[in-house]
Amino acid sequence: xxxxxxxxxxxxxxxxxxxxxxxxxxxxxxxxxxxxxxxxxxxxxxxxxxxxxxxxxxxxxxxxxxxxxxxxxxxxxxxxxxxxxxxxxxxxxxxxxxxxxxxxxxxxxxxxxxxxxxxxxxxxxxxxxxxxxxxxxxxxxxxxxxxxxxxxxxxxxxxxxxxxxxxxxxxxxxxxxxxxxxxxxxxxxxxxxxxxxxxxxxxxxxxxxxxxxxxxxxxxxxxxxxxxxxxxxxxxxxxxxxxxxxxxxxxxxxxxxxxxxxxxxxxxxxxxxxxxxxxxxxxxxxxxxxxxxxxxxxxxxxxxxxxxxxxxxxxxxxxxxxxxxxxxxxxxxxxxxxxxxxxxxxxxxxxxxxxxxxxxxxxxxxxxxxxxxxxxxxxxxxxxxxxxxxxxxxxxxxxxxxxxxxxxxxxxxxxxxxxxxxxxxxxxxxxxxxxxxxxxxxxxxxxxxxxxxxxxxxxxxxxxxxxxxxxxxxxxxxxxxxxxxxxxxxxxxxxxxxxxxxxxxxxxxxxxxxxxxxxxxxxxxxxxxxxxxxxxxxxxxxxxxxxxxxxxxxxxxxxxxxxxxxxxxxxxxxxxxxxxxxxxxxxxxx
Amino acid sequence: xxxxxxxxxxxxxxxxxxxxxxxxxxxxxxxxxxxxxxxxxxxxxxxxxxxxxxxxxxxxxxxxxxxxxxxxxxxxxxxxxxxxxxxxxxxxxxxxxxxxxxxxxxxxxxxxxxxxxxxxxxxxxxxxxxxxxxxxxxxxxxxxxxxxxxxxxxxxxxxxxxxxxxxxxxxxxxxxxxxxxxxxxxxxxxxxxxxxxxxxxxxxxxxxxxxxxxxxxxxxxxxxxxxxxxxxxxxxxxxxxxxxxxxxxxxxxxxxxxxxxxxxxxxxxxxxxxxxxxxxxxxxxxxxxxxxxxxxxxxxxxx
Numbered sequence: 001x002x003x004x005x006x007x008x009x010x011x012x013x014x015x016x017x018x019x020x021x022x023x024x025x026x027x028x029x030x031x032x033x034x035x036x037x038x039x040x041x042x043x044x045x046x047x048x049x050x051x052x053x054x055x056x057x058x059x060x061x062x063x064x065x066x067x068x069x070x071x072x073x074x075x076x077x078x079x080x081x082x083x084x085x086x087x088x089x090x091x092x093x094x095x096x097x098x099x100x101x102x103x104x105x106x107x108x109x110x111x112x113x114x115x116x117x118x119x120x121x122x123x124x125x126x127x128x129x130x131x132x133x134x135x136x137x138x139x140x141x142x143x144x145x146x147x148x149x150x151x152x153x154x155x156x157x158x159x160x161x162x163x164x165x166x167x168x169x170x171x172x173x174x175x176x177x178x179x180x181x182x183x184x185x186x187x188x189x190x191x192x193x194x195x196x197x198x199x200x201x202x203x204x205x206x207x208x209x210x211x212x213x214x215x216x217x218x219x220x221x222x223x224x225x226x227x228x229x230x231x232x233x234x235x236x237x238x239x240x241x242x243x244x245x246x247x248x249x250x251x252x253x254x255x256x257x258x259x260x261x262x263x264x265x266x267x268x269x270x271x272x273x274x275x276x277x278x279x280x281x282x283x284x285x286x287x288x289x290x291x292x293x294x295x296x297x298x299x300x301x302x303x304x305x306x307x308x309x310x311x312x313x314x315x316x317x318x319x320x321x322x323x324x325x326x327x328x329x330x331x332x333x334x335x336x337x338x339x340x341x342x343x344x345x346x347x348x349x350x351x352x353x354x355x356x357x358x359x360x361x362x363x364x365x366x367x368x369x370x371x372x373x374x375x376x377x378x379x380x381x382x383x384x385x386x387x388x389x390x391x392x393x394x395x396x397x398x399x400x401x402x403x404x405x406x407x408x409x410x411x412x413x414x415x416x417x418x419x420x421x422x423x424x425x426x427x428x429x430x431x432x433x434x435x436x437x438x439x440x441x442x443x444x445x446x447x448x449x450x451x452x453x454x455x456x457x458x459x460x461x462x463x464x465x466x467x468x469x470x471x472x473x474x475x476x477x478x479x480x481x482x483x484x485x486x487x488x489x490x491x492x493x494x495x496x497x498x499x500x501x502x503x504x505x506x507x508x509x510x511x512x513x514x515x516x517x518x519x520x521x522x523x524x525x526x527x528x529x530x531x532x533x534x535x536x537x538x539x540x541x542x543x544x545x546x547x548x549x550x551x552x553x554x555x556x557x558x559x560x561x562x563x564x565x566x567x568x569x570x571x572x573x574x575x576x577x578x579x580x581x582x583x584x585x586x587x588x589x590x
Numbered sequence: 591x592x593x594x595x596x597x598x599x600x601x602x603x604x605x606x607x608x609x610x611x612x613x614x615x616x617x618x619x620x621x622x623x624x625x626x627x628x629x630x631x632x633x634x635x636x637x638x639x640x641x642x643x644x645x646x647x648x649x650x651x652x653x654x655x656x657x658x659x660x661x662x663x664x665x666x667x668x669x670x671x672x673x674x675x676x677x678x679x680x681x682x683x684x685x686x687x688x689x690x691x692x693x694x695x696x697x698x699x700x701x702x703x704x705x706x707x708x709x710x711x712x713x714x715x716x717x718x719x720x721x722x723x724x725x726x727x728x729x730x731x732x733x734x735x736x737x738x739x740x741x742x743x744x745x746x747x748x749x750x751x752x753x754x755x756x757x758x759x760x761x762x763x764x765x766x767x768x769x770x771x772x773x774x775x776x777x778x779x780x781x782x783x784x785x786x787x788x789x790x791x792x793x794x795x796x797x798x799x800x801x802x803x804x805x806x807x808x809x810x811x812x813x814x815x816x817x818x819x820x821x822x823x824x825x826x827x828x829x830x831x832x833x834x835x836x837x838x839x840x841x842x843x844x845x846x847x848x849x850x851x852x853x854x855x856x857x858x859x860x861x862x863x864x865x866x867x868x869x870x871x872x873x874x875x876x877x878x879x880x881x882x883x884x885x886x887x888x889x890x891x892x893x
Contacts, residue, residue, distance in 0.1 A: 116854050269597075343702065346788045348784060348787065348788060367792070368792075370790070371790045374788065374790035375790070375791060378789070379785070381781050381784075382783055383781060386780060386781035386782060387781045387782050387784075387785040388782055388785075389782045389786070389799075389800050389803075390782075390886070391800075391803040391804060391885070391886060392799070392800070392803075399788045400786075400789065400791070400799075404789060404791050404792075404795065405790060433687070434886040438884070447785075450789070562612045
């Protein structure tokens, strides 16, 4: 039995329970899988499916005493890991099973140098001389392709970028040459270009070392890119399991099909000019937002007298128009200035340049002068958990803008709130509940209801669907487009996700280092990208198709240049070339 | 007609608790809170009806209240809690002392909480020059030893119960201001506050409806903790002769008057000490329960 021999690890009937006020709740319910040497198993599922709890159960790292493994066995090298004493399990962790976590920002200790943390991991289960440890550390950093390894050893985590930190995490996880590597959403917090680098690095290391990888992710694109086997989870149970080819090309279960159907695919919209659900072209005669030469710089103070000695150039002289009924997407990676642009439109950050909303110039307006303009422009934030006051009932939250602007009171107010709730697909009774009683998608609907309450002309949607699961994301996007069809509202849709942007936008502006590198219609940008950065961004998006030829190794892209400059620094204004029909490309390439 | 698919019929959280009940009604469901309320009620009633309730004159030095050698009596049939060094009835003095201690604990501490909250929240929300000036002033107040400050203030004014309360408030608001400053600062950076600003909400509305409710739990905890601190500070001041003037009893000065006889007459220290402890414990328990009840995200968790 050759297949048997290759089996490295076997999980049988895992049940994990979390204590709750009544009966214990099963977060993982009867999960089984086998893992073969050198192969990758992807556990895919949406939030709350129990995939992270599975990883923590295997590692013996469940939060004590609330959660525990109720039954099941984890067979590894003839032993049941769940039956091991804590001390014996500690020896397995790191040495036999390594783990990478989601947040490279928080999983490294900020007060210790990279070297110190790496040395600790290397010597945790072995006694080596100081020079051997150092040599091993340098070798590991080389292995994860970190340039200037010797210098990195003396650096602190905050001196490294997110991608570099995740490389360090991988180096630490690999330091004991584990047989199994568990990666829990290792690239979710990273930009797509960095994600592509990290994923290809994991594949490369796997080939070199023969490590088996258990990869936990919500992103079907990542699954297609990485998996040999796939296990789809929902509500703590296995929905479907099989080879990557089977799952993607011949899914049997309805849930798997729905999950795959909801994944936005880059290039799916080729040949169409309108967004997916749009029923009419935007009214290009009515300009609702005009931005000219918008520049946002943040002062950095330092020295004895706290004088301004440097500036962050967040946004550098961008100009655009937004028309009624139009969706303009701002895409770019973290730190490119796209969120700052959105905030400037609502006068939430100081800026220079000119912004007019519905014909009114808003630069330098006092809060009381700005108030009537806020009826025309509203914002939906990224994190629906953070943007609703947890102490207020959601009905009050939705009613609040109407009260602030004295637009309705009494029964009229109640009716209006009820209408808004129904409009976003929530029952009117939901109004008397608190935000924490809703799921992420429902909360984002509440945020939309609140933004809609003033019947604005423009909504700035700042990464408004990024925190949501794909199926929920698709529903919220549909809702936003239906509202646009109905009311002719304009969206400034800020996102890092090229595939989502392709579905919803009329026009797209690609942003890099505070500037537009390319702006044009959806078709112009996606079907005929002109700027190197746009192409790079599109190439980095993982495609949910395992048959597509896997990318070769993506070389380390180097660090983004810093946007911090001295006070005297004045950048050259960007020059654009029109490559046809309003498709502008920055020149020379920034 | 557009089609909207709600993703879940029911919210993910625990089943919706009934909210029709008043805060007080919900307090009664918590045994510890009920105990706290009872203790506080007993002390308040004792203070209010002191003239009726006292079995003896609190300031009368009873001849039979001392042994032949002049030592105080332990608890007995006539003097339930025993007598003090001068032969006065301890129970009567405790009941009358409850007035002083409550006034100090509630008024002085309440004043401190109000001043501290105003300063801390204003500085934390507006920052800038206003915030800097307020917080440097707070730091300045903090750098004086509290007791020294109280002595100076008490020496300037003529000592009376109300002056003592005022002095204690002037000393005690500082910590509350500091804590609330930090909390308000971090709260005002949260996204939902920015969301409110983007809706056009003014500063007063944000402060009143969105910042204050989040600070209530901190304020309650500090207010209840402060009661024991202020009662003790009053005792210290009384002991130094700048607090409540004898023979007016307060729980603090009963302890200080009698502390040197701790070994021979322990009840003189233990009983008023227990009274202070019970009262501050009662306020603490009540504060804890209030904090849980006022926080909607805590509902459904174990009481």
